[in-house]
Amino acid sequence: DVKVTQSSRYLVKRTGEKVFLECVQDMDHENMFWYRQDPGLGLRLIYFSYDVKMKEKGDIPEGYSVSREKKERFSLILESASTNQTSMYLCASRGSGTDTQYFGPGTRLTVL
Amino acid sequence: AQRVTQPEKLLSVFKGAPVELKCNYSYSGSPELFWYVQYSRQRLQLLLRHISRESIKGFTADLNKGETSFHLKKPFAQEEDSAMYYCALRLISGSARQLTFGSGTQLTVLP
Numbered sequence: 001d002v003k004v005t006q007s008s009r010y011l012v013k014r015t016g017e018k019v020f021l022e023c024v025q026d027m028d029h030e031n032m033f034w035y036r037q038d039p040g041l042g043l044r045l046i047y048f049s050y051d052v053k054m055k056e057k058g059d060i061p062e063g064y065s066v067s068r069e070k071k072e073r074f075s076l077i078l079e080s081a082s083t084n085q086t087s088m089y090l091c092a093s094r095g096s097g098t099d100t101q102y103f104g105p106g107t108r109l110t111v112l
Numbered sequence: 113a114q115r116v117t118q119p120e121k122l123l124s125v126f127k128g129a130p131v132e133l134k135c136n137y138s139y140s141g142s143p144e145l146f147w148y149v150q151y152s153r154q155r156l157q158l159l160l161r162h163i164s165r166e167s168i169k170g171f172t173a174d175l176n177k178g179e180t181s182f183h184l185k186k187p188f189a190q191e192e193d194s195a196m197y198y199c200a201l202r203l204i205s206g207s208a209r210q211l212t213f214g215s216g217t218q219l220t221v222l223p
Contacts, residue, residue, distance in 0.1 A: 043156075099146070103155045104155065
């Protein structure tokens with residue numbers, strides 16, 4: 001089974017802090033994604049990566065950056081956390097040539 | 113740009129009743145359509161994809177290109193079907209690798 005893990009289930013940070021969310025997948029997938037999930041808005045794509053050191057902006061990249069130094073790891077960075085970034089963050093991965101995305105359990109981030 | 117619309121945020125049906133979760137998309141080309149499901153305290157997972165034309169857990173979905181719809185249906189709902197359902201679209205052409213999700217429908221099946 002594909003396993004996608006996220007470093008924290010719950011995280012509480014203060015406004016202005018730098019926040020790192022880590023995601024690791026164990027199936028050698030080329031594609032990895034970061035979404036935020038908000039009630040009534042569904043899943044919105046923040047950033048995605050289709051190869052090591054490659055990244056593309058999604059629909060809502062403002063206030064976020066990403067890093068993919070190794071194939072299995074995709075990090076989401078909030079340079080200066082703000083209260084409107086309080087949300088559930090989901091990581092996903094997908095192999096090239098396949099159409100199924102596998103999701104992590106999510107990180108619920110609260111910014112005070 | 114492509115868009116996925118799920119008009120119902122909440123949907124409640126009684127056990128044994130038919131259920132239909134609506135999904136409409138806007139895209140002029142040929143998309144791939146999916147339904148993802150998230151049960152309580154579980155991670156989001158793929159339920160079915162239109163190209164497979166399969167029935168999963170009694171659910172089916174037919175792509176209607178004329179109406180640009182991909183509604184999810186089940187003839188007899190069960191309590192364990194209660195979950196959040198997301199319709200998603202991926203473009204077949206070009207270099208797009210990402211999914212566009214709808215806003216989701218929370219289905220509650222009442223006993």
